[in-house]
Amino acid sequence: MSAIRMPRVATVQFKPLRTKGAGRIAFLIVTSVLMLVPMYLLVVSAFKSQQDILAHPFSLSPDQLTTQYLEKAWTNPDFNILKGYAVTALFVVSVNVLSVALAGPVSYVIARRSERRYRMLLLLFVAGTFIPSQVLVIPVVYTLKFLGLMGTIPGFVLFETTLTLPFSIFLYAGYIMTIPASLDEAAAVDGAGKHRTFWSIVFPLMKPAVVTMVILNTFSVWNDFVNPQIILGPGSGLYTVTTGVYAAVSQYSTDYTVVFPTLLLAVAPLLVVFVLLQRHVISGLTAGATKG
């Protein structure tokens, strides 16, 4: 498969890299513009009237711009955006903490033990990657109902944490294997227990992998739509940023003075964080992925 496709990539993409530096830059600038146009439209349209959005989508003349629609979206009775931020941030933090607390120790055991059953355990966890969460949530509804956790924050956080386990354990176990076992043996000689050894010796060394997972989990929890929509449901009165956007936007999808300001408010926090931390995010993702 790759044998057919990859050399073509090489001829198309690799040549300009060497022969024409200016061509490469020009190509990347054109691509960047294409990547940024929707974001530009999102930002400027949030400050315009319906008529101006449609007639002059790209223009940015000061007399067209108004903050009135943004203010209206901020105070939308269908969707309290500030509460949405708070609820979603709470979920992001809980899932990240719980995910590391659960996946860390089990990955340590898997990485340090050579018995067959621990390899089977790793396979069991990794197999979870192949289960589409959008489909899994259906039977999970009935599992949560049985446990009395349907429509509750703990129920949602536990399910969302479960979804992070397969990839976390895969990455952490792979990463811990690159950390010399002699370090924990030295700690064991000094009388430290397994838990202590893991949290005080191994865990600090696996920071790159943890950073990678925290970044990925933050994106996936903040942006998740189907799970909060189904597990928390409109009945619970708990809206995340995405389910709130859905409630606020889906009925008015052609009233762009509602759509654009709401979407802008929904993406702003995570986008601002990303832009401020961009170097750490991208290098954090690469660092964890290289070793794992």
Next chain:
Amino acid sequence: MRARLTTLSMVGPALVLFVVMLVVPVCLSVYLSLTDWNGYSANPVVVGLRNYLDLTKSEEAIRAGWVTLVIAAVGTVLLSVLGLGFALLVNGASRLNALFRVILFYPHVLSALVVGFLWSAVLGTSGVVNGWLTTRGAEVLPFLSNPHWALASLIGVLVWAGFGVNVVLYLAGLQTVSKDLLESARIDGASARQTFRNVTLPALAPVVTVNLVLSLVTLLKTYDLVVSLTGGGPAGSTQTAAYLILWDSFHNNALGFGSAQSVVLMIVTAGLALTVARLRSRADQGVKG
């Protein structure tokens, strides 16, 4: 004994949660797929394989299956090719490259739901592009209102939003390419293309596999974007398997039938992912041998 308890305390919590929230629900799906349950009646009646038989006769489900496979196949190829291509282009350590990397990656920070609403406002019949065309007296383009255009738009938006992740994964892989080998290839006078084919690409083999499998698994469960970009339309032409499964299970109260589709989707996902991984590992051995 104490050592055993310690191990258990490290493995137990994660394993229990995984079993309760993932293994049990998957088994429940398999069981429900063999019943006619509607979601609220007291006792599901076991009907054997009837749901699976119905599935083979359901035009809607078969079409959703094909739509999903087209999205997964076309999308995976585009994501991998663009991912590797752009990773090579922005691999250098310059500030400009760092900026390009951020621009290519940023859509991943937006939720698929928001991306879909945003692009439907841009591409819709009364959207920004068509509004702009109309005021200039041009014809409206059916980005989301013609079945073929809509599917193409959906794949295009998926790729726009997702290939930055592949770029980052390939960039990670490029860092593992041996500097010594690249250096000696240069000294031996190898061309850029020869170096790429004989040094870079073999070193990237595991990353290529990870990219293909991740893209495939992600695309096979496409759902959020369908909700916000096309709503499955026009006339069901962009309904994916996940979309139809949730629709059948919760709106049509056909939980048994929905579960049968779920089981098929899970098997297809695992089967395709493992097949790709196996083909890739055979190809790697072919390269080495």
